[in-house]
Amino acid sequence: MDGITYQCLGLLQLKTTILAVKFNGGVIIGSDSRASMGESYVSSKTINKLIQVHDRIFCCIAGSLADAQAVTKMAKFQLSFHSIQMESPPLVKAAASIMRELCYNNKEELQAGFITAGWDRKKGPQIYVVSLGGMLLSQPFTIGGSGSTYIYGYVDAKFKPDMSLEEAIQFSTNALALAMGRDNVSGGVVHLVVITEAEVKHVVVPGNKLPKFHDE
């Protein structure tokens, strides 16, 4: 079955590596680019798992691709409607709340979790995690997907609050490269989206430009 989930020991495992990190003035949201069918076939080497739900709000998905697309489509619609009613850009928390409502109210049928990150005028850069059952949590940085288990130690050691843009890009690229190096269902290129007050910038780091570590 295509998609980015597989079942492992009865627990749902998420075939990807995604992360989001707050830095001084914005957020970076990032992911790998591999879509796999089963354990050994790579169905796409370059898919983009970062979905734009509004001008300065992005989402990355972990879980069933179908469920995630359905939820983000609905969230995009509700968010644009809300933004027109309020006559101002939506809050990142509003976007995350919409997804949380959808995930919580349909928790029996859905199998998708999200990382929502963006910038708004009220609180600046923010990251929210909506987990599988519909919990909403705000964090300074977060990692997800099957490849994330291998980088918990690295991100715990290396994250500092209020990093500069360059440090944050280095941190995200290193973390994703390390996860892709150990997880066989994460790979390809690194997609990063940098969201600040001024602009949204999409950075792609191709395979040959990824940082190399001691055994490579």
Added chain:
Amino acid sequence: MATMLQKFPSSVSTLNDYNALYPDWTQREVSTGTTIMAVEFDGGVVMGADSRTTTGAYIANRVTDKLTPIHERIFCCRSGSAADTQAIADAVTYQLGFHSIELDEAPLVQTAASLFRDMCYRYREELMAGIIVAGWDRRRGGQVYTVPVGGMMTRQPVSVGGSGSSYIYGFVDSNYKPAMSKEECLKFTAEALTLAMERDGSSGGVVRLAVISEQGVERQVILGNQLPKFSTV
């Protein structure tokens, strides 16, 4: 009059059965769900382990010593079923001691690792044991061999094992540099084990370290409040 035995609805927890008459640890095997690590440096090896042994959700021993001497300058770190690894370590200690007497000299680390591998591979269906063998010998200096579940054996400059090891692959890959000094290796091992212990529920307690070199074995313990601190932790 019937006694109300059920106190909690089943939705309270899917992981633990709070209505059971006996706690879960009376029915669970003792396991060293753990984090173990060993690093080679020029002149010896540094080995480290956490100190938690669990029986289900109960911590049977919070100050376990998972660094087991096999010979004077050869130790092993044990992970997996506590019973299996203790039995294997005892058997290998006997075999290696006998071999060393026959040879009339100190045994090689590779010999010890091979004995572990032979046993783990032969009985791979019955055993659940992941072992890291490390030590110093005159022929090749400091060496680390890993014998994971299944019975493969390979030499690595740095090796991690146990349930907590998944969380520190990224940290170890990015922080290891060849040709580190003994002090750098100690710091690296302590930091890696601390990070794993913070994230893995089956690892915790204190960090036990051992340095094996030509001079012998130095043991250290780093207590909970002395562990390195990280900004998010």
